[in-house]
Amino acid sequence: MRLDQLVQMINVDFFNINTVIIALITIGLITLMTILTYFLEQRALRLRQRRFTILAHGYEAASLVVSMILLRSICVTIDPENMLSWSYATAQLTVLLFGLYTMRNLAVEIINILMPIFFYGQGMYLGKGAHFVATFIIMTVLLSGTIIYFSRHRSSVMGSQWRYLALQLVYGGTWWFIIWSVHRFNLAYTINVLIIFIVYMWIIRFFVTRISALITKFTQLDQRVNYDELTGVRNRANFDTIKNEVFDAYKKRPNAAVTMAMFDIDHFKKFNDTYGHMTGDAVLKHVATHFETALFKQTTHGQLFRYGGEEFVVIFRGIPAEQARTTITAIRDDLQKETVDFNGQKLRVTVSFGISQLQPSDVTFDDWFNRVDHYLYLSKEAGRNRITVEGTTLVLS
Structure with a gap:
């Protein structure tokens, strides 16, 4: 050619x-x-x-x-x-x-x-x-x-x-x-x-x-x-965005179960005061990573947020409170079997929980959030390392 x-x-x-x-x-x-x-x-x-x-x-x-x-x-x-x-x-x-x-x-x-x-x-x-x-x-x-x-x-x-x-x-x-x-x-x-x-x-x-x-x-x-710079999980700002989405979606579909679990690390101040803030940071990372990884492996669609300090929130979409409790308990049990190894120290970490399902009577998101926060307070008042679900505090081994 x-x-x-x-x-x-x-x-x-x-x-x-x-x-x-x-x-x-x-x-x-x-x-x-x-x-x-x-x-x-x-x-x-x-x-x-x-x-x-x-x-x-x-x-x-x-x-x-x-x-x-x-x-x-x-x-x-x-x-x-x-x-x-x-x-x-x-x-x-x-x-x-x-x-x-x-x-x-x-x-x-x-x-x-x-x-x-x-x-x-x-x-x-x-x-x-x-x-x-x-x-x-x-x-x-x-x-x-x-x-x-x-x-x-x-x-x-x-x-x-x-x-x-x-x-x-x-x-x-x-x-x-x-x-x-x-x-x-x-x-x-x-x-x-x-x-x-x-x-x-x-x-x-x-x-x-x-x-x-x-x-x-x-x-x-x-x-x-x-996302939180220290732990790598969702931060308070992201929680403020997601909470509105979740609450608005629930109002449109009130039959869909939505559950919130709030937890904080027991005696966290002791870790900082006794071992230093670097150790406290290591404990926060350990707990956040443990929950984030465990929730990712679950099919319960739990979203983890660091709300502030040693306090975290998990939102479960389409999951009733009792099922969320089962998931949380399994993750918590595994957490207690592990220790945080930092500078030669083997530290045992426990957490306390408050869990509640979003109810039709919740006029605002704060109604729901305050109830969960109160349940967390009941767990700590009962001696920590507890889970309070819908007002009932459970003593865990």
């Missing part, structure tokens, strides 16, 4: 109104995917609930699938006779690879691995025939390995221009062979298309890295505003 013919083919395929439309739609889809991913990741970071994180990843994967379906529908509409065109293939690859960059979840990786099979099957369905099956299988395996490698070394790949370039070459090159096995083009032409794809994705990387930096900046700001 002469050079002028090659240039003419590229101009026809990449510089026409249909290609411009597909490119603009691709950019729009990428923008929407970015906004959705940022919103979901921030929400998952705030809630720190495994169930919501899994749901968020499902939504991200669904947005990628929907984007691919929309691209296909648009291409069918504007160019029904050329569904395997390079402009359509480039748009597909761009969306797939962008999703791999920005959506850090297993479902998106699986979609990327399965897409070659779908593409090859689509080619056979459209009458292209099952050509070069061995080439397709080898390239699909290589592409899958590349995706798995990227998922495990994301930061190093995105942080290095040369590794990023290598990823583009392997990802785009394997896809080129997969597409070529169904929709064969002249070798020189496909190499030029691959180069165009790499340049295009390099531009995408420019925006991805800056979007990632912006998201990181907002995440760090969110951490400083909503």
Whole structure:
């Protein structure tokens, strides 16, 4: 093929109104995917609930699938006779690879691995025939390995221009062979298309890295505003925000159980006075980490807050008081089995609790909160290391 013919083919395929439309739609889809991913990741970071994180990843994967379906529908509409065109293939690859960059979840990786099979099957369905099956299988395996490698070394790949370039070459090159096995083009032409794809994705990387930096900046700001610097759990400011959400949601759905547990560390002042404030900080971190980790493993959706000093609050959504007591008791029992090892000291830590379920008679949030606080006071008055549930104080071993 002469050079002028090659240039003419590229101009026809990449510089026409249909290609411009597909490119603009691709950019729009990428923008929407970015906004959705940022919103979901921030929400998952705030809630720190495994169930919501899994749901968020499902939504991200669904947005990628929907984007691919929309691209296909648009291409069918504007160019029904050329569904395997390079402009359509480039748009597909761009969306797939962008999703791999920005959506850090297993479902998106699986979609990327399965897409070659779908593409090859689509080619056979459209009458292209099952050509070069061995080439397709080898390239699909290589592409899958590349995706798995990227998922495990994301930061190093995105942080290095040369590794990023290598990823583009392997990802785009394997896809080129997969597409070529169904929709064969002249070798020189496909190499030029691959180069165009790499340049295009390099531009995408420019925006991805800056979007990632912006998201990181907002995440760090969110951490400083909503999370306690010493213990790493949610702080008083975040509690003030969440409490209003919880109370308003309950007023709309009064049949949904919501329970609050408040606890503080028994004789905490003694730790500071006897062993020093560094030891007191170590005790606070130990208790906060223990409860945060244990609540994360539970399916009770408990959210932990450091209310102030040695006082903490847990809000259980959809959980009645008795079930919350069972969860709290199990976590408390495990806490007592552990000791805080600090500067050669093995310190035993106990906590006291007040637990109450939100009631229809609670006109304001303070009605509920004050009742829980009073129950905590009853536990301490009864000798500490106690749990008071709805006014009944339990002596624990």
